Every structure is written in C-alpha cells, then in structure tokens.
Amino acid sequence: MNQNAAENIALDAFVWLCAEEDLLPVFLNASGASVDDLRAALSTAQGADPALLGAALDFILMRDETVIACCAALKLQNDRLAQAQAVLAGTAGMHWT
Template sequence: MTLARNAAETISLQAFGWLVGNEELLPIFLGATGASEEDMRKAAHDPEFLGSVLEFIMMDDAWVIACCDANGLAYERLAEARMSLPGGGDIHWT
C-alpha cells in the first residue's frame, strides 16, 4: 500500500523530528550522509531528503520501532511513506 503524498510527507516529517531529537542517532546520520545541521534545516521540506531520512531509519528494526512508537505509527508506515516519496518505488532488477 502506498500513501497519498501529503500523508507520506507528514510521516516523514515526524520521523525527521524524531531523528533530530535523538542525541545518539543524529550524529550517526550526519556522519553517514555528510550533512550538517544547517543542511538539514534547509532540506527539511525536500521530499527527496525526507525519503533519505526514512531509508536511514529503516536500516535498523530497533530504530523503526522506536520512531514509530514515539510517533504513534504502525511499524509499516515508514516503508509505505517511503514508497510514496520520490525515488521510493519498488526496484525491479530484471
């Protein structure tokens, strides 16, 4: 199931807020992406950037659970939101 674009952006903004508030995980994200805090502020409403935030969080089930629990979301919502943002469609290798 995919979500409407507005719903996907809302969920990704919730995930972004959770990530920014996570003192342990935020430095890992910044190190992995090379982004600065200023870069993050500028890109906060860019759907492609928000998709990358969701992809980062979805790298670890514990992060997905913590993010979704903090935001009152079903665990599958992050993946559904990612699929609805630019670049988030299923990849077909054949």
C-alpha cells in the same frame, strides 16, 4: 497512502530523528550533511526537501530497532514508515511477484 500523508510521516520521522542524540550524529555522518544543511533543507519555500525526507526514512529503516522506536514515538504501525518511503520513492504500486 497519498503523497501528502507520506510527506507528513517522513517529516515527523525526521523531526524524531533530529531529537535522538545518539542517532542524529550517525545520520549526519552517513549523509554528509551538517546541521546547517538540515535547517536549510527544511526551510525552503516549497517545504521540506523530499530528498532529505527520503534520506531520513532510509536511515531509520536500516534497523528494526530504530523503526520500532520511531513508530512507537509517533504512534504509528511499524509498516507505515516503509509505506511512506515507497510513496516518496515512487515505488508504492510496484509488485515484484
């Protein structure tokens, strides 16, 4: 997966997260961000803030149920979010064994 594809998946996952009434407040509380912070981070001249996208993916990846729900909504295989997160974090090519 390339950087552009990873950013697109992360942005789609972030938009999904924002639409989830039960999850968005938990994400905001965990991240310390406000809704205004999210809007500002998404409207930069360079596009969405990579740190915000990474934080959203990290949050979604914390629970299997959230991963499954997000991937079902986005019509992605369940491992694609983790792959996108690895690309954004710069760890996509690392092997630990």
